[in-house]
Amino acid sequence: MTALAWAAPAAVLFAGLAFAPAARAQFGDILRKAREKTEKAQQIQKALAPLTVEEEREVGREVAAKLVAHFHLYKNDALTRYVNMVGATVAAQAERQEIPYRFAVLDSDSINAFSAPGGYIFVTRGAIALCEDEAELAGVLAHEVGHVAGRHVLKIVERDKAMRTGMEESKAHMPGSAYLHRMSQGILVKMIDQGLAPSDEFDADQRGIKYAHGSGYPADGLTRFLVRLDQATQQGGKSFWTRTHPPVSERNENIRKTITTQHWEDADRPKLADRFTRETKSVKTKA
Amino acid sequence: MKLRFQFILLAVLGALLASVAVPSAPAQDQPQPYQQQEQQKSEKDQKKKKKGGFFSGLKAVAGQSSEQQGETATAGTKGVGEGEEIGNAQPSSADRAAVTAMENYSLPQGDVKKFQTDGKLKAGK
Numbered sequence: 571m572t573a574l575a576w577a578a579p580a581a582v583l584f585a586g587l588a589f590a591p592a593a594r595a596q597f598g599d600i601l602r603k604a605r606e607k608t609e610k611a612q613q614i615q616k617a618l619a620p621l622t623v624e625e626e627r628e629v630g631r632e633v634a635a636k637l638v639a640h641f642h643l644y645k646n647d648a649l650t651r652y653v654n655m656v657g658a659t660v661a662a663q664a665e666r667q668e669i670p671y672r673f674a675v676l677d678s679d680s681i682n683a684f685s686a687p688g689g690y691i692f693v694t695r696g697a698i699a700l701c702e703d704e705a706e707l708a709g710v711l712a713h714e715v716g717h718v719a720g721r722h723v724l725k726i727v728e729r730d731k732a733m734r735t736g737m738e739e740s741k742a743h744m745p746g747s748a749y750l751h752r753m754s755q756g757i758l759v760k761m762i763d764q765g766l767a768p769s770d771e772f773d774a775d776q777r778g779i780k781y782a783h784g785s786g787y788p789a790d791g792l793t794r795f796l797v798r799l800d801q802a803t804q805q806g807g808k809s810f811w812t813r814t815h816p817p818v819s820e821r822n823e824n825i826r827k828t829i830t831t832q833h834w835e836d837a838d839r840p841k842l843a844d845r846f847t848r849e850t851k852s853v854k855t856k857a
Numbered sequence: 858m859k860l861r862f863q864f865i866l867l868a869v870l871g872a873l874l875a876s877v878a879v880p881s882a883p884a885q886d887q888p889q890p891y892q893q894q895e896q897q898k899s900e901k902d903q904k905k906k907k908k909g910g911f912f913s914g915l916k917a918v919a920g921q922s923s924e925q926q927g928e929t930a931t932a933g934t935k936g937v938g939e940g941e942e943i944g945n946a947q948p949s950s951a952d953r954a955a956v957t958a959m960e961n962y963s964l965p966q967g968d969v970k971k972f973q974t975d976g977k978l979k980a981g982k
Contacts, residue, residue, distance in 0.1 A: 631956055631960075634956045634959065635948035635952050635953050635956050636943055636944060636946045636948060637943060638948065638952045638955050638956055639946040639947065639948040639949065639952040640942070640943040640946045643955050643959075650962070651964070654962060654964055655964060655968075655969060655972045658964060658969055659969070659972070659973055659978055659980075662980065662981045662982065663981075663982055670960075672959045672960060672962060674959050690956070690959065704976070745953060746947075746948070754944065755941070755944030755945065756944070757944075758940045758941070758943045758944040759938065759940040759941050759944055760940070761940060762938065762939050762940030762943065763938030763939065763940035763941060764940070784979065784982065785973075785978055785979050786973070786976070786977060786978035786979040787978065810939065810940075839977075840976060840977050840978075842976050845975075845976065
């Protein structure tokens with residue numbers, strides 16, 4: 571009994587001395603891991619947060635710079651002004667008015683139109699040449715405005731953690747930074763090589779016809795353009811629209827359904843073919 | 858008898874404590890298992906990145922490692938899409954100035970109004 575009475579405190583003392591460094595080490599390790607996990611969680615939270623309007627503009631500016639570097643702008647002040655007039659008219663109908671919409675013509679025979687986050691919208695010389703009237707051009711531009719208003723590209727960016735890696739670095743937001751280069755590169759591959767989700771294309775169509783109709787154009791301008799685009803690409807015309815977008819027949823069927831349901835037949839609305847021909851003479855001549 | 862019991866008890870306790878304390882000691886000075894875990898985790902992440910994702914085929918040109926440059930070269934031999942080609946473009950100062958001009962482009966409100974009135978279009982919502 572005496573032996574046990576002596577042994578018990580000795581064992582406790584011995585155990586305390588033996589365990590102290592190990593326990594401290596293990597506790598420190600747990601704390602360090604917890605701290606690291608918290609930091610990682612904060613980084614993930616930041617990386618998945620919606621982009622601010624300023625961040626959106628930075629990314630869009632980089633995408634726009636790459637498009638300009640690749641295609642070059644079509645330098646024609648009168649045409650640029652005209653495209654901006656049509657674009658501004660349809661963009662005034664867009665849900666998102668916190669960003670400015672800007673329009674420019676790319677010097678390319680291909681039949682394409684692009685929209686970058688932040689409201690940078692481009693249409694190629696080839697696409698303008700394919701249009702028959704202003705209502706068609708309005709339909710094309712309105713579709714692109716629809717992508718921006720629907721935040722279609724932004725949603726991809728916001729979902730992709732890897733793309734946003736490095737955004738917290740101090741120089742990340744400088745034009746040409748590795749972060750903006752990677753981000754804009756990813757957007758261009760998605761837009762042009764892989765295509766956006768079909769649901770986003772249908773959504774841009776729906777928004778587009780709504781903006782066109784809302785601004786006084788016939789709602790079917792985009793439909794008529796798509797039919798001609800389909801024919802042009804079958805005859806060898808270059809366009810990523812037919813390659814990466816849902817089939818024209820499917821898109822037009824959806825558009826027609828909306829026009830019928832909404833009673834947007836608009837047979838008496840101006841297509842403005844004469845003004846279009848006059849304003850786009852330089853493109854038609856070059857094409 | 859009592860002394861022997863005491864001695865045996867202490868010896869057993871000592872052995873037990875030593876066996877528990879010794880393996881945890883290196884964790885303080887050399888966090889090898891954790892580092893190994895992290896290393897394995899990063900290797901897994903790298904494998905995942907190589908496997909897929911929308912943007913997996915992309916490698917930044919600016920400030921990339923030699924490994925990344927190698928992958929870009931491989932992508933080139935497989936055929937680079939137009940989007941990737943445009944994405945690889947390095948805008949010049951003139952290109953950036955053109956974008957700035959695009960940003961600063963503004964139409965006089967009176968002209969827009971006239972344009973819309975002439976075309977029997979609607980201004981705003």
